[in-house]
Amino acid sequence: MPEVHDDGARRRDHRLPDVRPLDPVHSLKAKLGLLVVASVTVAVLITWIGLRNELGPSRTFPLAIIVSLVLTQLLARGMTSPLREMTGAAQVMADGDYSVRVRSTSRDEVGQLALAFNTMARDLEASDRVRRDLIANVSHELRTPVAALQAQLENLVDGVTEPTPAALELSLEQTERLTRLVTYLLDLSRVEAGASALVLGEFSVGDFLEECAEAVSMVDAAKGLTYVVDVTPEDLSLEADVERLRQVVTNLLQNAIRHSPFGGTVRLDAYPVDDSVVIEVGDEGPGIAPEDRDRVFERFARGTTGARPHVGSSGGTGIGLAIVRWAVDLHGGHVEVADTPSGATMRVTLPAVARPAPGVSTETPADQ
Template sequence: MRGTPRHVRGHAHLPDLRPLDVARSLKTKLGVLTIATNTLAVLITWLGLRNHLGPSRTLPLAIAVALVVTLLLARGMTSPLREMTAAARAMADGDYSRRVRATSRDEVGQLAHAFNQMSTDLEQGEQLRRDLIANVSHELRTPVAALHAQLENLVDGVTEPTPATLQVSLAQTERLTRLVSYLLDLSRLEAGASALSVSDVPLERFLADAAGSVAMVEAGKQLEFEVDVQPADLTVPADRDRLRQILTNLLQNAIRHSPFGSTIRLTARRADNHVVIDVADDGPGIAPSDRERVFERFARGASVGSPTAGASGGTGIGLAIVRWAVSLHGGTIEVADSDHGATMRLRLPAPVLERAPGPPDEANPEEDHADR
């Protein structure tokens, strides 16, 4: 960290006067400056002539005073521009903590506010980049070290290549594969939206298959997976690969936070012109203040009751990819309110159901007969 943000100051030998900051327009400032200096010059000239100083003395004095006043006021007007120049040079050297003193309400002040916001965004982006490198390095080092030790033991004959030993190596390889997939998806996210191949997906079997695919990597927590789809033949128009990616990331997130022997519940139902899919776990939940932030790239939310954000681990990429893939479908993802644990609620648009035509109205046969 480079410490707290600091403001850029001008040269110490000249005062930074900003009496014109109350003006809302740069044109107004220039007009006030012109009127003030001209009035001051006329006043000095008049006083000099009245005191019999003569034009040869009064005029140069009036010009000098007008120039000094103009210099001081103009310096205050253009001070944010000089500060932005110095801050931009500092940013080029990697220091994003610089801020510009933005006190005026004119165009220069608006530019200074925008510059400070840009500086903040760049500083946060730099911190996120560092966090990404640290997180990815940690996530890569763990399975690589485990694989290296396992294979070294196999080569040295310390352990036998039993199915259990190979299963451990396979689990570490799958962990590496998931991380590489996250990084590839992140690059697609940065590049923009991807094309979707949309078809009707039967949710009951799809959710069961998704749960089964991650059950093998639940890290020995002996978790139970419950799937409840109402009605049983509920379908949703979606890209199968993207929808599987969404559910896999949500399930892996739920597995990571679930306690030993608990249950992860997948439910789906129709709500008006949307299909709602919930992935709920029995973990510590997500703090309300972090419920929106967890879907940002590289952000890792704090659990309820935990003062430290990101204490639960993870790369902070998975849920950002989920929101990106959901947005491609025109849906939404949120952390829903729940009595315990965390519930990720996915809403995907679905066609409006058309009611089947009913039998003709026969309530008034006489009226029908009369019409004939």
């Protein structure tokens, strides 16, 4: 990362090197004390040497003052260099460049301020990168269904295409895709806003997964997929926020549908492990390369290698799996890509009895 220095200060002090002999000192007060001691000591030493050599006060005192001032300026410049660099960096950041960093070598309060400034600059750079990625991804994802829907409707209006059920179904598919994207964006806004309240209740895992499978099968029937729900034991129950968990399973199912072959099978399995409940959503698609399995849960993640070359693309937004991880983290659980010989299996592990993450507020359905 580039370092920024104040050019005006550099021009003013171009004859003085930027030395920092006091950097190891941990206190700014101690540095100021050492600065005073050093300047006084030099002045006294020069005066003593001058008097010993019979130079006289008229020549010794001005020389002592000049040397003391030069030494003070040299040491003070090194002490205040981070402050001047931060001023220059702030001006550069005001123009939109968040890649600048200041040199932080001292251990006193000024050095700690420089470290905090660099941390802030890194956070701002990351936020700006996420904002740019969001705009680019949303623009891309919106453009595709909007363009397809516009072309289809124009053909219907111009009489090029007859308003047959098949033509209307294509328009409906693009509209549903737009709806999913808007839903993802609303969920993402909740993530950014830190919305983390959970409405906890106990429910049957088997009935819940059957409902989720039935809902997505009605919407995504074009591929002719088969949904298999296997819950062991049949009366397995879970205490969680059912709507948040529905969001998790639906996103995982949509991801599985997107990558499943026509006529394939999507599996939903659930079983207990110790004091947790594991829910798995598996498909018969090309799978996810091992090097991409950690990245797919990051926002806007798109794999570049492996069996599934563009994770989050192919009609995806790169947001759904990030929302899955966020919702699972709220419950104090974790989500991962299971190691399976074929296809891709997303594994969600949740506490059987709710143990939300620290800082997450909870309520019961009766509180609403």
